[in-house]
Amino acid sequence: MAAVIPLADAQNSDNSPPESESELLPQYDALAPTQHRVIRQSTGWRLLDAIIEFFHPATRSVPPRINKPLFPATIITCQTWLSNKLSRFSSTPWLILTFFFVIWIIVTLIQVHFSIYAAEADGEAPEKLTCTASLWSASGCGLNGVYCAPFSNRTYTFRCPASCLQVVTLDKALVGQDIAYHERIVVGGQPNYRGDSWLCAAAEHAGAIQDVVGGCFNVRLTGSVASYPSVSQNGISSLAFDSPFPLSYTISKCETEQYCQDFSLASFFVSFVFAILLLFCRLSNTTFYFSLIILGYWTVVFFSFDAVRFDDRFFSDAFANFLPLVAVCYILYEYIIKSTLPDINSYSFDMLIFYLVPFFFAVNNVAWSSQFPDVTLTGSVFDDPATVVVLFIQIFIIGFFAVYLAYYQRKLQRLPKLVSGYGIFFVLFFMLPLALPLLTHLHHYMISLLLLPLSTEVQTRPALAVQSFFLGWFIQGVGRWSFASPLEVASQQQAGDIAGTSVPSWDGLNITGWKNDRYISWLYTIDDIDYRDITTSVADKVKIDAYSLRMNDVEIYRSTSASYNVSTAALFDVPSLIHNGNLTVPFYFRVAAVQNGRTLDYSKPLKLYLNGSVVFFNGTWVP
Numbered sequence: 228m229a230a231v232i233p234l235a236d237a238q239n240s241d242n243s244p245p246e247s248e249s250e251l252l253p254q255y256d257a258l259a260p261t262q263h264r265v266i267r268q269s270t271g272w273r274l275l276d277a278i279i280e281f282f283h284p285a286t287r288s289v290p291p292r293i294n295k296p297l298f299p300a301t302i303i304t305c306q307t308w309l310s311n312k313l314s315r316f317s318s319t320p321w322l323i324l325t326f327f328f329v330i331w332i333i334v335t336l337i338q339v340h341f342s343i344y345a346a347e348a349d350g351e352a353p354e355k356l357t358c359t360a361s362l363w364s365a366s367g368c369g370l371n372g373v374y375c376a377p378f379s380n381r382t383y384t385f386r387c388p389a390s391c392l393q394v395v396t397l398d399k400a401l402v403g404q405d406i407a408y409h410e411r412i413v414v415g416g417q418p419n420y421r422g423d424s425w426l427c428a429a430a431e432h433a434g435a436i437q438d439v440v441g442g443c444f445n446v447r448l449t450g451s452v453a454s455y456p457s458v459s460q461n462g463i464s465s466l467a468f469d470s471p472f473p474l475s476y477t478i479s480k481c482e483t484e485q486y487c488q489d490f491s492l493a494s495f496f497v498s499f500v501f502a503i504l505l506l507f508c509r510l511s512n513t514t515f516y517f518s519l520i521i522l523g524y525w526t527v528v529f530f531s532f533d534a535v536r537f538d539d540r541f542f543s544d545a546f547a548n549f550l551p552l553v554a555v556c557y558i559l560y561e562y563i564i565k566s567t568l569p570d571i572n573s574y575s576f577d578m579l580i581f582y583l584v585p586f587f588f589a590v591n592n593v594a595w596s597s598q599f600p601d602v603t604l605t606g607s608v609f610d611d612p613a614t615v616v617v618l619f620i621q622i623f624i625i626g627f628f629a630v631y632l633a634y635y636q637r638k639l640q641r642l643p644k645l646v647s648g649y650g651i652f653f654v655l656f657f658m659l660p661l662a663l664p665l666l667t668h669l670h671h672y673m674i675s676l677l678l679l680p681l682s683t684e685v686q687t688r689p690a691l692a693v694q695s696f697f698l699g700w701f702i703q704g705v706g707r708w709s710f711a712s713p714l715e716v717a718s719q720q721q722a723g724d725i726a727g728t729s730v731p732s733w734d735g736l737n738i739t740g741w742k743n744d745r746y747i748s749w750l751y752t753i754d755d756i757d758y759r760d761i762t763t764s765v766a767d768k769v770k771i772d773a774y775s776l777r778m779n780d781v782e783i784y785r786s787t788s789a790s791y792n793v794s795t796a797a798l799f800d801v802p803s804l805i806h807n808g809n810l811t812v813p814f815y816f817r818v819a820a821v822q823n824g825r826t827l828d829y830s831k832p833l834k835l836y837l838n839g840s841v842v843f844f845n846g847t848w849v850p
Contacts, residue, residue, distance in 0.1 A: 287638075291635060291685060291686055291690075293569055293574060323508050323510075324505070327508070331497075331522070335529060338490070338491075338494050346443060346487045349445070349481050349484070353385055354383065354384065355538075356387050356388075358387070358388065358394040360425065361412070362446075362448075363423040364423070365777070368782075375422070375474060378422075378473050378474045380448065382447045385426055385430075385443065385446060386441070387426070387430055387441045388491065389438065389488075389489040391431065391441070392411065392428065392463070396412060402466045402467075402468055402780075403834075404815065404842075405466065405467075407466060412424055413425060415458070415475075416429070416455075416460070416465045417456070417460075419449055420433075420465075420475060420478070421452075421468055421474075422476065423472075430478050431463060432461055432463040435479065439492075441489035442488055445478070445480070445481055446476045446478055447476060447479070449475045451472065451473050451474075452471065453812070454468065455468040469813060470815060471799055472780075472781070498587070499583065499587050502519060505518050507575055516564065516568070520553065523703075525545075527707055528545040544709055545706065548705060548710060551710060552702070552706075562680075563683045564682075567684060567686050577688065582692070584692075588696065588699065589695075590706075591703075632682055632685055635687075636681055645680060660714065663714070666714070666716070668715050670704060672700065675697040675698070675700045729827070730820070730829065731750060731774065731820060732751070733749055736833070736841070738841055742839035745837075746791070746793070748789055749774075771827075772823065773787050773821040774788075775821050778799065793835075799814070812837055813835065815834055815835075816832065817833070831843075
């Protein structure tokens with residue numbers, strides 16, 4: 228009897244028996260390698276597609292726009308009021324602009340005259356100072372301070388700008404064996420200050436002027452003083468120094484003064500008010516933008532609170548930088564800012580709150596940028612924990628808004644171009660120093676230029692605030708510090724800091740020679756020649772020409788011998804101290820090599836007492 232085949236199986240040709248034995252073999256074996264290659268390629272392509280999709284989405288989003296302005300009725304009221312007040316100029320907006328700028332120029336020049344040039348104290352014009360000016364410069368006074376004489380019996384009248392307490396040293400300064408960093412250099416007080424103290428900070432410490440408005444004061448030179456105690460008063464704690472210094476001074480208030488106070492902080496408010504008025508004058512976006520650039524830049528130049536403006540050469544440099552600044556701002560406007568700004572006549576209050584306020588905050592706020600000029604690959608900013616914390620908080624805030632803007636650039640399909648541009652810049656930035664004898668220095672105004680492209684076409688209120696802040700930060704950097712290179716030679720970055728050059732060693736000190744004859748000596752190791760300690764004259768050394776020896780931060784010796792008789796230091800009159808029995812007076816010594824006329828790094832301070840005791844910088848004491 229024939230087997231009955233179910234209908235469903237009969238209709239399925241796949242269930243037919245194999246025609247030969249070879250059909251029973253696993254058919255996938257021959258195809259398996261090809262299939263695996265296809266799978267591997269598909270995984271790689273899918274990953275690549277995912278990366279491309281992340282950086283360059285398939286569809287370009289519509290650029291975000293602010294749909295509804297703030298306070299539209301109030302905008303119309305303000306514009307109508309201004310139009311009525313300036314009705315005769317309503318058909319010619321350029322006349323309105325000219326009128327406002329003429330008024331602003333007149334007001335600014337009056338402020339400049341009375342803030343800088345019109346001061347008079349005790350019947351004479353005081354000498355204008357910057358916030359870091361001093362009577363003594365370790366590198367500028369020459370051997371034995373010859374260029375800073377006289378040291379006593381002279382009286383001077385000075386004038387300081389406002390807000391000098393916000394200025395601190397960005398270099399490491401040694402006062403004795405103490406390191407002053409990120410603080411004001413004020414040594415002593417009550418009543419004598421050491422000659423290298425910052426005059427303006429010392430005047431505020433003495434109570435002769437106020438930080439808010441600056442002022443005029445008198446300085447009387449008092450010569451050498453035995454020591455300078457630390458004094459805390461008027462919000463400042465001075466540094467202590469327990470040894471003599473050839474130049475000291477006292478500070479007193481002027482008996483009569485006129486126009487000595489500095490109201491530069493109010494000038495920022497004046498410029499801000501003018502910018503608000505221009506905002507409601509129905510100007511075009513382009514006209515308003517360049518008007519804002521002019522207001523911001525010259526406000527920084529004339530009224531920057533750390534008062535380099537008290538040096539007339541600064542104004543000359545400012546005029547030289549103005550046209551290059553306008554050219555850069557034109558490029559920024561054409562390629563970045565034009566596509567972002569809303570119509571200022573319809574969104575006046577949005578522009579006021581989210582553009583003018585951040586812009587003038589950045590223009591006026593030097594404290595925000597005080598860390599960035601010192602952030603280099605070799606800078607000492609990372610040696611101060613408080614500075615590091617502030618710096619990383621700033622980096623976090625900037626990074627947060629950079630990510631916010633990058634999110635929109637991704638949606639606008641612009642992220643690949645930006646990443647490519649940043650990649651090329653940083654490759655060159657870090658590779659060029661490998662080929663050239665240069666060091667990197669990313670100035671804060673360059674950070675603004677790098678981040679501004681992220682705001683292109685992103686018209687949201689946070690994006691407007693970030694863009695205006697970066698724009699103001701750029702103008703503040705150029706107006707205050709001028710254009711600068713991102714690549715510098717070592718001497719430019721040193722600026723008083725340690726450059727990393729080799730230094731002589733105090734291991735060659737003959738303690739017996741110091742106790743008996745007041746002789747000190749040192750060693751200089753030429754590691755890259757023959758590993759010999761050379762203790763004779765510099766003529767045997769290939770790398771250097773001479774030595775420079777500082778005693779209490781005063782250069783007292785510059786010659787070829789690696790030893791010196793301290794008794795011959797006329798400025799400190801060591802024989803008289805010994806004769807009078809003042810054997811517990813300490814002196815601080817630092818020595819450096821001189822190469823091609825340039826003084827290299829100084830050694831750590833060596834503390835020597837006239838009774839023969841020696842204290843090394845690491846705290847080792849030899850009685």
